[in-house]
Amino acid sequence: MKWIQKIVSFYDRTAVKIHGYETIPGSSLDFFYLVPKVYKGKTITLKDGTKIQKDDSVYELHIVNTNLSQLDTNYGNLFKMLREELAYVASFINQPENHYVKGVFGITLLHRLAKRAGFTIIDMSNPIKRSLFSFGENILRGALSKDSFKQKKKKKKKVEAKECWMSRADILELLE
DSSP states (O other): OHHHHHHHHHHHHHHHHHOOOOTTTTOOOOOOEEEEEESSSOOOTTTOOOOOTTTTTEEEEEEEEGGGGOOOOHHHHHHHHHHHHHHHHHHHHTGGTTTTEEEEEEEEEEEOHHHHHTTTOOOOHHHHHHHHHHHHHHHHHEEEEEEEEHHHHHOOOOOOOOEEEEEEHHHHHHGG
């Protein structure tokens, strides 16, 4: 299993370098990368009524996969880390040069956790994209987490990746 972990770590580090991902400014956790994006999908409406439309500026959150084996990733601690990181995202988005950002999103298997943190959860409509993301996320989590792949397979049922969105307004509420 160690060889899979090495391959996945190499792939992850290479993708980060190629795409220029950067961790959230101010955060010492290094739990997420914050990646600027221009939204290219169909219009979606978030739970607070915010509409994300084609060509809107958003940030994508990516978990720093190579740090997973060094972090306490039990459910309660993941929630705490997510809330802490979102506060840093809020501070970053609140800066004048980011006034145009409409929200943040991530694609993850951890959508139940994201929903608890206030994200709008949206099913991925493209079944091929959903399957590819789900497969990739499962491989990454299995290879880079503390638990062995066999232990995870025994205690977890199949979970599919979903889009998790939070509007600018909802993020900024975290500053209050």
